[in-house]
Amino acid sequence: MLKVGIFGATGRVGKLLIEEILNHNHFNLSSVYVRNELQYSLPSSTMITKDFEIFLQSSDVIIDFSSPEATKALLEVALSYPKPLVIGTTGLDNDIQHLLENASHTMPILYATNMSKGVAMLNKIGALVAATLKESDIEICEIHHRYKKDAPSGTALSLAQSCAKARNLKLSDVRISGRNGNIGERSANEIGVMSLRGGDVAGRHTIGFYLDGEYLELTHNATSRLTFAKGALDMAKWIVEQKNGLYGIEDALEI
Numbered sequence: 001m002l003k004v005g006i007f008g009a010t011g012r013v014g015k016l017l018i019e020e021i022l023n024h025n026h027f028n029l030s031s032v033y034v035r036n037e038l039q040y041s042l043p044s045s046t047m048i049t050k051d052f053e054i055f056l057q058s059s060d061v062i063i064d065f066s067s068p069e070a071t072k073a074l075l076e077v078a079l080s081y082p083k084p085l086v087i088g089t090t091g092l093d094n095d096i097q098h099l100l101e102n103a104s105h106t107m108p109i110l111y112a113t114n115m116s117k118g119v120a121m122l123n124k125i126g127a128l129v130a131a132t133l134k135e136s137d138i139e140i141c142e143i144h145h146r147y148k149k150d151a152p153s154g155t156a157l158s159l160a161q162s163c164a165k166a167r168n169l170k171l172s173d174v175r176i177s178g179r180n181g182n183i184g185e186r187s188a189n190e191i192g193v194m195s196l197r198g199g200d201v202a203g204r205h206t207i208g209f210y211l212d213g214e215y216l217e218l219t220h221n222a223t224s225r226l227t228f229a230k231g232a233l234d235m236a237k238w239i240v241e242q243k244n245g246l247y248g249i250e251d252a253l254e255i
């Protein structure tokens with residue numbers, strides 16, 4: 001049985017991960033990291049702790065859905081107590097991404113801004129269309145629930161990154177997030193990445209390729225947050241078999 005530790009246990013995704021682990025007997029909920037108080041009870045065999053070292057050492061693999069600051073703190077301690085990691089937290093800045101890369105020299109890490117298999121396919125197909133329909137204008141639009149903190153979503157940025165790479169462009173040079181006022185015409189290389197927020201939407205991402213006379217829109221809808229929890233658990237099973245290094249969901253799916 002795979003011993004799984006959950007970081008971000010009181011969060012929306014963290015709670016679903018715990019439910020999913022407790023409902024399946026091929027996983028063991030070995031440890032949960034809790035900053036303040038846990039509002040529900042867990043099996044007595046589960047280590048509930050706010051000590052990073054104990055948390056890391058109690059499990060075969062750690063799944064993190066927390067916040068950028070929390071992920072940073074986890075990675076810093078994991079450098080001394082390495083453990084296979086599955087990281088789903090989004091909004092990581094360049095410094096934390098750098099830390100993630102460094103840490104992956106001493107432990108296997110899977111980082112995915114979206115743990116759904118459908119989005120992994122959207123990334124792949126989006127890059128293909130971006131490279132093929134070279135003259136199309138690319139606009140990405142995402143909507144998420146009202147509680148989401150980072151914008152644009154990590155997924156939208158990953159999709160934009162795939163499209164930019166497919167066109168040999170640097171995303172930071174071409175990304176436009178938000179338009180307002182008399183801003184002039186759209187430039188050819190621009191990649192628009194726009195965010196909407198509202199209700200309880202688990203996540204919808206559309207990549208649009210706009211040409212003269214036609215357009216193609218590719219949309220992924222997450223109809224339940226459970227998709228991310230199930231995907232992360234699949235990735236946990238995979239990452240424990242890997243050598244040190246930084247992986248994406250596309251490596252696990254071999255796409």
Ligand code: NAD
Pocket residue numbers: 007008009010011012013014035065066067068069070087088089090091112113114115116150228
């Ligand atoms: P949430 O706000 O409901 O939960 C966040 C959790 O992290 C809570 O348990 C909170 O206590 C904990 N946390 C926050 N700051 C902390 C700190 N400094 N130290 C320790 N713990 C801390 O958020 P959520 O909706 O569950 O999402 C969590 C993260 O996962 C976000 O970054 C979100 O964008 C991302 N996410 C990723 C995917 C994916 O598929 N990769 C899917 C959904 C959400």
